[in-house]
Amino acid sequence: xxxxxxxxxxxxxxxxxxxxxxxxxxxxxxxxxxxxxxxxxxxxxxxxxxxxxxxxxxxxxxxxxxxxxxxxxxxxxxxxxxxxxxxxxxxxxxxxxxxxxxxxxxxxxxxxxxxxxxxxxxxxxxxxxxxxxxxxxxxxxxxxxxxxxxxxxxxxxxxxxxxxxxxxxxxxxxxxxxxxxxxxxxxxxxxxxxxxxxxxxxxxxxxxxxxxxxxxxxxxxxxxxxxxxxxxxxxxxxxxxxxxxxxxxxxxxxxxxxxxxxxxxxxxxxxxxxxxxxxxxxxxxxxxxxxxxxxxxxxxxxxxxxxxxxxxxxxxxxxxxxxxxxxxxxxxxxxxxxxxxxxxxxxxxxxxxxxxxxxxxxxxxxxxxxxxxxxxxxxxxxxxxxxxxxxxxxxxxxxxxxxxxxxxxxxxxxxxxxxxxxxxxxxxxxxxxxxxxxxxxxxxxxxxxxxxxxxxxxxxxxxxxxxxxxxxxxxxxxxxxxxxxxxxxxxx
Numbered sequence: 001x002x003x004x005x006x007x008x009x010x011x012x013x014x015x016x017x018x019x020x021x022x023x024x025x026x027x028x029x030x031x032x033x034x035x036x037x038x039x040x041x042x043x044x045x046x047x048x049x050x051x052x053x054x055x056x057x058x059x060x061x062x063x064x065x066x067x068x069x070x071x072x073x074x075x076x077x078x079x080x081x082x083x084x085x086x087x088x089x090x091x092x093x094x095x096x097x098x099x100x101x102x103x104x105x106x107x108x109x110x111x112x113x114x115x116x117x118x119x120x121x122x123x124x125x126x127x128x129x130x131x132x133x134x135x136x137x138x139x140x141x142x143x144x145x146x147x148x149x150x151x152x153x154x155x156x157x158x159x160x161x162x163x164x165x166x167x168x169x170x171x172x173x174x175x176x177x178x179x180x181x182x183x184x185x186x187x188x189x190x191x192x193x194x195x196x197x198x199x200x201x202x203x204x205x206x207x208x209x210x211x212x213x214x215x216x217x218x219x220x221x222x223x224x225x226x227x228x229x230x231x232x233x234x235x236x237x238x239x240x241x242x243x244x245x246x247x248x249x250x251x252x253x254x255x256x257x258x259x260x261x262x263x264x265x266x267x268x269x270x271x272x273x274x275x276x277x278x279x280x281x282x283x284x285x286x287x288x289x290x291x292x293x294x295x296x297x298x299x300x301x302x303x304x305x306x307x308x309x310x311x312x313x314x315x316x317x318x319x320x321x322x323x324x325x326x327x328x329x330x331x332x333x334x335x336x337x338x339x340x341x342x343x344x345x346x347x348x349x350x351x352x353x354x355x356x357x358x359x360x361x362x363x364x365x366x367x368x369x370x371x372x373x374x375x376x377x378x379x380x381x382x383x384x385x386x387x388x389x390x391x392x393x394x395x396x397x398x399x400x401x402x403x404x405x406x407x408x409x410x411x412x413x414x415x416x417x418x419x420x421x422x423x424x425x426x427x428x429x430x431x432x433x434x435x436x437x438x439x440x441x442x443x444x445x446x447x448x449x450x451x452x453x454x455x456x457x458x459x460x461x462x463x464x465x466x467x468x469x470x471x472x473x474x475x476x477x478x479x480x481x482x483x484x485x486x487x488x489x490x491x492x
Contacts (some may be wrong), residue, residue: 041123041331042133048125049141052118052148053236060111062388066155068312068368069327073123076461076468078327088325089396092468094479101426105351106485108159112152119152120179127302136210138229143207147238147246149177149198153192154250158452160484161189163477164253165458173484193254193472201247204238210383211240217276233381235303241273242302242389248397250390253456261401277301277391279418286352290372292351299384302389312446318355318364328355329467331362336488337464338441346420347442367446385410390442392418400436408432412439433459441465455480 038044065071072081073091082088090098096105122145123490133141153175162170174184175196187196190273199216213234219299238246244267249262267273278280280296314320316327329338339348353454373382392415399411412435413423419442424435440453452463454475461473473479483489 002158005049028305035125037380039129040132042137044139045122045125045129045133045137048118048122049144052115052122054117055111055303056148056388057306057386058111060107061115062304062386062448063306064312065104065108066159067386067448069316070101070108071159071448071451072446075325075454076466076473077329077445079330079451079468081324081326081328086324088327096482102486105159105482106487109357109485109488110155112156113174116149116152116176117179119149120177123149124179139207139209140211143204143211143240143243144238145386146200146204146207147243150197150204150250151238151246153200154197154253154369155245155429155452157189157192157251158455159195160482161192163455163458163475163480164189164193165255165456168255190254193250197250198247198254200249201243204243205240205247208238208240208243213241213276214272217272235297235300235385236305238302239279241267241270245301245389245391245394248394252397252401255451257401261398264397264401267391267394268398273391280346281347283419285346291380291383292350292371293380293382294367294369295382295385295387296387296390296392297387299391300385300387300389303385303393304388306386307384309368312368313364313366313370315369317366318353318357328362330469333467334363338438339465342421344420345442347445349420351445365446387447390447393449396436396439396443405429405432409435412436413441415443433457437465451480 038048055061059065068085071093072078073088074094076092080088080092082092085098085100087098087100087104089094090101091104095101123142125168126133126142126145129138150403153173156173159178161172169188169190171186172189172192173186175187175192176184177182177196211234212231218235218239219232235242244263248260248267251263251416253256254260277300280293280298284293314322316322316325318326334348334352335343339478340346341349351365351367353366353369355362355364364413368386371379373379373383395411395415399408402408402411405428409424409426409432412432416423416439437457437459441450444450458475458480462473463470463472466473
């Protein structure tokens with residue numbers, strides 16, 4: 001698979017005006033002629049779309065900050081060996097006034113809204129195009145860009161918005177649907193969720209109703225597509241099933257458990273999903289030290305291509321260059337808490353390794369460690385793949401949303417069985433929720449979902465769940481609601 005790196009073609013015509021009273025959202029097409037030239041051809045449309053997808057994998061977004069590093073540090077996932085005053089030291093103490101963390105959060109915000117703007121430009125040009133692309137292609141690209149716009153706004157809401165369960169009408173974030181310079185208002189959280197994000201997702205699902213993934217699977221292709229990969233590798237795109245799963249995630253966050261559970265079960269029961277997204281093969285994990293599929297790629301509904309994925313391990317998790325940036329749970333966390341009495345769990349066996357080196361203790365996280373292939377020019381898809389939306393999440397949503405306690409345990413035990421651990425007995429509501437959180441903690445290490453889980457549930461991170469220290473961390477707005485970036489506040 002060949003992917004063009006750093007292909008953000010839209011930079012050619014999007015001016016990022018950061019002077020005067022302009023904030024991060026005050027952006028507009030800078031060069032109308034260049035824009036018209038870009039969207040005058042089919043290849044131009046796809047270059048623009050590919051550029052937007054490539055923006056997701058940048059360090060500022062899901063290539064680092066919103067996957068394995070900053071967002072997971074905020075969730076007490078690691079005991080970082082960071083020096084005082086660093087971003088990691090600020091994050092592990094929720095010191096949002098620290099300059100390094102402020103800069104990082106500002107970069108997240110800026111890059112998210114820049115990418116959203118690019119989506120809007122593409123959507124506008126899809127609307128105005130004159131048979132440059134086919135009707136079917138237009139629908140596909142429209143669905144993907146609407147989904148990406150919703151996805152990015154949702155994560156900005158989850159990060160910077162209020163504790164939704166406590167303040168659903170609290171002031172949150174702008175929702176940008178424009179390509180014009182405008183001072184967008186901060187909307188109430190429930191307006192962003194229910195009137196904007198869910199609307200865009202519904203429109204996306206409708207537009208993607210003929211997604212080739214439905215008939216041909218995630219590696220969709222046909223003879224007429226030979227040499228044209230735009231409709232292939234649907235796991236790298238906001239495909240039909242990924243968008244439906246994203247909607248289930250959004251509905252759960254909004255507190256609509258009835259519809260979230262219904263949609264999650266619909267996805268799990270879909271015959272196409274069951275055919276094309278099979279559970280990970282243990283044989284590909286255990287006893288395979290050279291080329292294990294540690295990201296369980298067959299189960300991932302949507303993810304990203306990251307050519308230098310192996311650098312994540314080298315510079316952050318146990319590699320020789322980690323140094324003061326090493327991210328590692330406290331020494332006794334894995335075997336004493338998270339996987340206690342269940343170290344046969346495939347996730348422990350395949351994604352963690354004993355720490356090595358002078359004075360090393362505990363375990364290193366190796367989900368993104370470099371794989372050893374005989375032919376480095378011919379490596380499989382999963383070696384450069386980072387998950388964004390997993391099928392396993394639908395089991396957790398279905399379990400949490402079930403009305404009957406036995407059904408909740410039953411659904412949770414389905415995914416536990418797929419991970420090689422025994423079924424849990426029915427105990428109590430409290431026990432179920434602790435077990436559910438433990439499953440999230442095991443499943444989504446290095447994927448940026450745990451901070452949002454705790455913020456949504458608004459429950460303490462107890463000593464058995466805390467990988468940073470031995471204390472119980474109580475939920476507070478000060479911990480779970482970072483302030484908006486200063487540039488966004490000043491110029492409002």
